[in-house]
Amino acid sequence: MDPTQLLKGVLDLAVLAILRDGDGYGYDVLRRLHLAGLDAVADASVYGTLRRLSKAGLLTSYVRPSNEGPHRRYYRLTKLGKDQLLASAKTWKAFADAMNDLIGEAV
Amino acid sequence: MTARTLQREANAYITAVRTALRDVPANERESAVRDVEANLADVIVDLAEDAHAGSLHDRLGTPDQYAAELRESAGYGPAPVPFTERLWGREVRWTNVILCTGIIAFAYGLYWAVTEFHTHAFWRTPEPLLDDPLYSMGPAVVTLAGAIFLAWAVKRGLPRSLSSWLSRDNLPTPVATIRRYAFWVLRGWSAIFTLDYLILGEGRLARWVSPGAGPVVPTEDPFVYLTHWALAIPLATAVTLSIVVGPSERSLGDWRIFPVIFNAILVFWVPLAWYFHFI
Numbered sequence: 599m600d601p602t603q604l605l606k607g608v609l610d611l612a613v614l615a616i617l618r619d620g621d622g623y624g625y626d627v628l629r630r631l632h633l634a635g636l637d638a639v640a641d642a643s644v645y646g647t648l649r650r651l652s653k654a655g656l657l658t659s660y661v662r663p664s665n666e667g668p669h670r671r672y673y674r675l676t677k678l679g680k681d682q683l684l685a686s687a688k689t690w691k692a693f694a695d696a697m698n699d700l701i702g703e704a705v
Numbered sequence: 706m707t708a709r710t711l712q713r714e715a716n717a718y719i720t721a722v723r724t725a726l727r728d729v730p731a732n733e734r735e736s737a738v739r740d741v742e743a744n745l746a747d748v749i750v751d752l753a754e755d756a757h758a759g760s761l762h763d764r765l766g767t768p769d770q771y772a773a774e775l776r777e778s779a780g781y782g783p784a785p786v787p788f789t790e791r792l793w794g795r796e797v798r799w800t801n802v803i804l805c806t807g808i809i810a811f812a813y814g815l816y817w818a819v820t821e822f823h824t825h826a827f828w829r830t831p832e833p834l835l836d837d838p839l840y841s842m843g844p845a846v847v848t849l850a851g852a853i854f855l856a857w858a859v860k861r862g863l864p865r866s867l868s869s870w871l872s873r874d875n876l877p878t879p880v881a882t883i884r885r886y887a888f889w890v891l892r893g894w895s896a897i898f899t900l901d902y903l904i905l906g907e908g909r910l911a912r913w914v915s916p917g918a919g920p921v922v923p924t925e926d927p928f929v930y931l932t933h934w935a936l937a938i939p940l941a942t943a944v945t946l947s948i949v950v951g952p953s954e955r956s957l958g959d960w961r962i963f964p965v966i967f968n969a970i971l972v973f974w975v976p977l978a979w980y981f982h983f984i
Contacts, residue, residue, distance in 0.1 A: 609778070623743070624740060624743060624744055625743070625744060625747035625748075640765075640766070640771075640774050641744050641748070641765055641771070642741075642744075642765070642770075642771045642772070642774035642775040642778065643774050643775075643777075643778040644778075645737075645740045645741070645744055645775060645778075645779075646737075646774065646775040646776070646777065646778030646779035646780075647778045647779070648740075649736075649737065649740070649779045650778065650779050650780045653780075664743070664746070666746055666747065666750050667742070667743060667746025667747070667749075667750075668739060668742045668743045668746055669739075669743070670743055671739075671740065671743070
């Protein structure tokens with residue numbers, strides 16, 4: 599099974615969950631996703647997801663200068679983003695539970 | 706890989722991603738490209754710290770792949786299908802037609818300029834060239850028209866294979882570096898020979914720059930620049946300029962089509978034409 603295909607469906611939730619723990623810029627969110635075990639996430643997917651979630655009002659952003667290059671755009675969860683995180687997390691847990699029950703005896 | 710090489714690779718990468726997103730509204734595209742710049746700055750720091758980390762392409766995929774992922778995750782929608790039409794029963798991609806017209810006109814305009822000025826310089830035409838609008842303005846008009854068509858093709862998006870060829874940056878192996886410097890030296894040499902003998906005629910520039918060189922026999926020998934130390938000054942200047950400008954051409958992305966054609970005329974056509982005496 600290709601994990602990148604699975605990730606596409608849950609990347610929004612993963613990014614929202616990462617930002618629940620604190621504001622972050624694109625590369626920082628990517629690193630935290632990798633540290634969480636989601637190694638297959640590509641750079642462009644994270645940056646694109648952040649832009650789309652921001653446009654949808656789930657995130658706000660602000661810019662801070664960086665010593666290592668261009669300014670960095672930091673993202674923060676909005677109230678709408680927190681609500682979405684909660685709703686998506688419930689959906690995911692129900693889905694994961696059902697899948698775990700289904701395949702539980704196979705592994 | 707050195708930080709400088711990586712930065713050069715990053716510049717070409719950013720240009721290629723920008724080109725791949727050309728259908729996205731300008732404000733959104735430039736904002737997204739600023740994200741790409743920030744991303745690449747962080748990746749470069751990581752790559753520079755790790756000697757075995759490979760290139761940007763190894764780490765991020767090709768610019769087209771990066772742009773496709775960004776496009777999908779940001780919700781920009783699929784890339785537009787190239788505009789084609791059926792003409793005389795065959796499918797015609799108009800960007801290719803515009804591109805080919807641009808290449809032919811731009812290259813022929815440059816060729817015409819060299820031959821026209823060469824004829825004037827060689828035969829020492831008594832009337833100034835400007836007296837005949839066809840001969841004075843013709844090369845300029847054709848070159849300009851070619852440049853406009855080329856710019857139009859770049860704006861519409863060059864064919865993917867050509868675009869990635871223009872943006873590619875080979876690994877700096879010793880052989881590649883020597884080949885690249887040899888090309889720049891040849892280009893500088895050809896440029897000064899073209900300007901001095903084929904366009905101005907009889908080494909006027911060389912004599913003006915280096916009056917101490919004594920009488921220069923009117924000749925079309927490109928090796929005349931090695932016969933006297935003073936004649937080496939214009940040669941060294943041209944070669945130095947060529948080498949200084951060389952590395953930045955890689956960061957032009959699709960716009961590199963202009964120097965590529967210019968170089969082709971200068972480095973391949975002029976020496977061939979000179980050798981076979983067809984100018």
